[in-house]
Amino acid sequence: MNDFDDSVLRDQLQRLGGHGPDEAGAYLALQQRVGVAKRRRAAAVVGGLGVTLMIGFAAAAYQPPSSSRLVPANGGGNDAVVTLPTTVDNADTTSSSTVISTPTINGNGNGNGNGNGNTNSDNANNPGNSNPSTSAPQTGTDSTTPSPIDVPATTAHTVPHGHATTSAPATTTAPTVPATTTPPTVPATTSTVPSTSSSVPTNFIEDASASSTGGTATVHLQNGVLSLVSYSAYAGHGCVVDPPSNRIRITCRPTLFNTLGNTSHLDFSIGLDGHLVAVSTET
C-alpha cells in the first residue's frame, strides 16, 4: 500500500471522478428501476404460465385420429367366439329361481359352447346355480329331472356363418320373431337401446324409436316378440312396412320425385344380447 501511496495522483483522479451523483435521487431512481424490473419479471412469469397452460390444454384436448379406430371386441378375426350370459327371468313360473343360459356363437365350431347338446348334470341338480356354462339338455343320459323352472327346450339357430350354433332357453311364450344375430358389419347409423344391467333378461320389455330421412317408427319388444307400434312418413315421403321373419323393416321413399332423394330403411331387430337394435340406412 505504501509503495503506491501517491496523494497527488489520488487527488487528481478523485477530482476527475467528479462529485458523484445525488445519493437520494439515485436511490429513488434505483427504486423505480427495481419496480419496473419486478413488473417485467412478474409479467414474464404469468406469460410463461399462460403459455404452459395453453400448451397443456391443447395437448389434453388433442386426440390422434388413430384413437377413434373401431376394434372388434375379440381382436378381430372370423373365428371370434362371442359368449353372452343371458338371464331368464321366467315370470310365468312360481319359483323365483333364475336359469342362466349361455348362447354361444362359435365362428369355427371349436368353441366352448357345448354345441353337441350334452346335458350338464351339475346344473340340473342345482337349479339355482347360475353357471354360465349351462346348455340345453337334449340327449344327455345322466341328467336328473330338471327343475320345473328350468325349461330346457332348445331352439337351435344356425348363424349365418354356417358353423356356429346358438343354444337359447325357451321361454313360456313362443316368440314370433326369434332372436338372431346381427351382421358383424357396422352400419352407417346405429342406435341401440341402452342396457344398465350386466345380466340380460330375455323377456324384458323395450320400446325403441328411430328415424331416417324419410320417416320415423317405434317398435315394441316383449318376451322376445317384436311388434310395430307406429310409424309415420315425413312430408313428401311414403313408408312401407316390410316385416321379414326376424325383423321389422320400414322403407321410406320420396313420393313427389321418385328420381330425387334417397330411399331410407329402418330396420329393427333383436341383437345378440336380446336388446332391440335399430339401424337406419340410405340407398
Place this chain on the structure above:
Amino acid sequence: MMNDIRMVDDLESLFRAHHGRLVRALTVACGNEQIAADAVQVAFVKAHLKWRSIMSYDDPVGWIRRVAINNMRDEHRRESRKQRVVDRLGAEPEAQAQAPQLDEVAAMLAGLPRQQRLSLALFYVDGLSVAETAATLGISEGAVKFHLHQGRSTLRGQLGEGVHHE
C-alpha cells in the same frame, strides 16, 4: 415482513455507503460519468432483485462492484461500436466539457490499457487495497501492483512536474 424491511435497510445503507465512490471510480476508469452511473445503478438493481442470496455472500459489495464493472465494459463496447458507426458516417464526435487540467488527465488515462485504468481507479478513487482490487478484477495481486506501477509511471511521465506540484 420484518426481514424484508431489514434487508431493504441493509441494501439502502450499502447503497448510500458505496454508490458514490463506485460511480466516481468507474467514471475515472471509463471517462464517462453517465455510463458509470448507469452501470452502477444496474448493478444495484440486480442486487436488489436477488438480495436474499447476495446478502449471504462474504463480500456483497464486491459482487456489486464486479457486476458494475462488467456492465461498464458492456456499455463501453456498445459505445465503441456506435462510435465506429459515427466515424464511418463522418459525423463529429460529441465534445465533453471538462476543466483543462482534468481533460489532460482524462486524455492520459484514456491512453492507458483498460486493466491499468481500472486498477488506478479502484485503488486511488474507490480506496480499495491491492488485494481487494485483485479480487475485484479477478487477477493476482502481483498483476495489480504491476498495473499500478505502470499506470502511475505513465501518468507521472506525461504530466511531468505539473502533477507533483498541483
